[in-house]
Amino acid sequence: MRRAGRWFARGRRRARCTEICLLVTVASLLSASCSPRASDRPENAIVIGALLPFSGSESAIGRNLEQAMLLAVDDVSAAGGLDGRPFHLLSRDSHSDRERGLEQLVELLYVDKVAYLVGPEENDLAREIEPDVKELDILHMLPGYAAPSIERSETRGGWMRLAPTPFAVGCALAKVAFHEGAGTVNSLAARDDYSSSVSGEFTTIFGGLGGRALPSVTFMSGQQSYASSIHSAFDWNGDQTLLSAYPAAAATIVTEWTVSGRPGTWLLGPALRTEVFLANIPAGSLDGYYGVSPSLSLRSECDIVDEVEETVECTTGNAAAFSGHFSHRWNGETPFPAAHIYYDGIVLIAMGLVYSQATSGTIPSSGRELREIIRELNSPEHEVASWRDLKTAMAKLRAGIPLRYAGAAAEYEFDIYGANKHYIMQRWTIDGDAFVDVAPVSVACYMGH
Template identity: 70%
Template sequence: MLAEPHHIRRAGVCSAPRRRRVRWLETGLVVGLASLFSASCAPEEPHHPENAIVLGTLLPFSGSESAIGRNLEQAMLLAVQDLNAAGGLDGRPFHLRTRDSHSSSERGLEGLLELLFTDQVRYLIGPEENRLAREIAREVKALDVFHMLPGYAAPAVARSEATGGWMRLAPSSFDVGCTLARIAFDEGIDTVNTLASRDDYNTTVSSEFTTHFAALGGRILPSVTFASGQHTYVSDIESAFGASAGRTLLASYPTAGSTIVTEWAVSGRPGTWFLGPALRTEVLLANIPTGALDGYVGVSPSLSLRSECRTTTEGPQAVDCTSGNAAAFIERFSSFWDGEAPLPAAHFYYDGVVLIAMGLAYAQAKSGVIPTSGHELHAIIRELNDPAHEAASWRDLPAALTKLRAGIPLRYVGAAAEYQFDDYGANRHYFMQLWTVDGDALVDLAPVAVSCFGGR
């Protein structure tokens, strides 16, 4: 295990079975891991300044998606640290309250309800799970809570509401499916199918991919869905590759994906893969035979800023991008967390925290009060990120907050993107990142343009 940074200390953890993780940050200091249990283990209540601005988040620290939870939390803790070091909200610190979704809809819903009704957070970030985000929509609207959705698997934002405020940061499954379909079509592939996990996000990616490919004139062969958590997927693999498609999209999370790839390699490696966004992680590579996926192409959100990219004359999707901004964030994250690297999704989670803080700071400067209405904050963040406004970088938050406190509107140039939102609160994306596998390493290829504007 990596050593904790010098500025981190963690409280003791009781071993009771129903554990809830709560982490918090006060005045720039990450303070402990608290646990609340049954009567057999005395509760350890979190302490934070009474005037702190509380941001609530639900992440998977246990269960099938546990590989990503800690990394995403680290990104948000870093954002809170940076904001508090820059003076917070006119002197008031930000505080992150985290609960565990357990990678479970039932237990995750319980955690979300606790954030809303027990912790009474007004600013909610996540969850990573698509289904949970949908299930909590009624409560978010009824309570008029602001709901930031940084994750890849977050539901689409495609309607306006009079109460509540939803903002989506990462590209949607529509963008992912469209890009993969265009790549397959441009490569001259005639037929495709999918092997997809039976969860909201991956089945939607699968559906968007086949729908767009059919619209381009390609032919769809029978696809296969599976339930994650199985001991073996041999029959699912045989069914998917028995169709002899020109390309098969593997749309799943890393735990199931690594088992599938391993069993596929053992069976003789039939067919050819496309790899879904959730598989772009070292966790997958650490649990498959080295070289099993060499040369297979995946797609994920581009972390190059729009200003770092330019189209070329080599083709309708060809883009030339640099990645200095993303590299700087990776260095910042790694130095803070003793060498750990952020997942691509972590860039968006960092930005989600900062976007909320910027909106609150600007609103307070203009009206003298901090908005608790999700609908109001939604409109303010959209207004701030007008392309005509002066840019403010994540690299210099003290300067950004100083100007916002003076009532100067700023658009945010974040760790993942230069943000520009549509009328519903979905960030506009213009490029996607292609990647491949080389041995035990993930290798970025050239980005491509998103050619399906007007999507969800």
């Protein structure tokens, strides 16, 4: 069976390479007449590729995330770029679909030949492209909440994960449930890698805190009705049930749950902190229910005021300043929480390239090399550089001074694999048609991890 599996995978790989070659050939013949974006690209620009959901079920977030990255490109270019070379963002649409998104990823890598890739939001697409990232040895920046785990060492390809891991999210959710007095929990989780991982970490950590995890229920997204899954999850009569899913499916579930009489109590996963979710559930149906998402307060803005209760207090000046910066650029629009992280992804790439050019006379030829430079720059002992003054930061980097980055979403510090370390998660609740932040949660769950 193992040999058959290897032959099957190898055959798929050959077929895919053939498709890629055909795409490259056709694109080369037609690029002069079919690529309006080429005329928008500044001469000699450093191009960063991005795959975002501009259409399909997740389309509500795509444009907002692109706006954050375009703002970052403007900011690092205005700060001097790479020895005067501007940065440029080349975006493609994932269509919120695996097959169509893969076609666009292939074009970014093999037609546009980007050396730096940001996204996609979709977990399965990010996993699908892993062999190509490794083969081409590019830098793959993963800002999305649902980005795959990168706990592996590779000799080629550089992966960097900016959002909290499922373990950090599960830790925060378990603490919220436990401190709210829940004795038993379970989850209703979509059958995708990210939702399942968050669900598993949540129930495991809750058990480690002294509570009891009841059987959880999974479902496939895209169904017309989730009534049977809802019934199965709440049949266990848990004190709290985690809803771990993407907004489209979750909104349908909450609507059906409301119609069925609102049994039980929800706990909400981080992907649900989005306006499109609130807009598609019955008004007031989730008022008072808690959720968690990445904190947008810098670590230096937070203090643990009660170590026993692990009560955390944070200020939000940095996030508010970025929101104002974003709104000024985009005619009053507000950045989604994830947009802060996407902005930082672009700046981290630029900082690594500028520092490498200054200290070695050249930019890294491999994604793995650039990842190591970014990791080393963000060591805790280095001087802090803020997104608010990139002109000064870039000048110091060009002088060969290493700087760690205090960005729009976090003060960055990476583990040996390139995953950002998170110490605080933001707890929130829902009040009518708005999310309301409440006391943050310390991410300090060990449980053998």
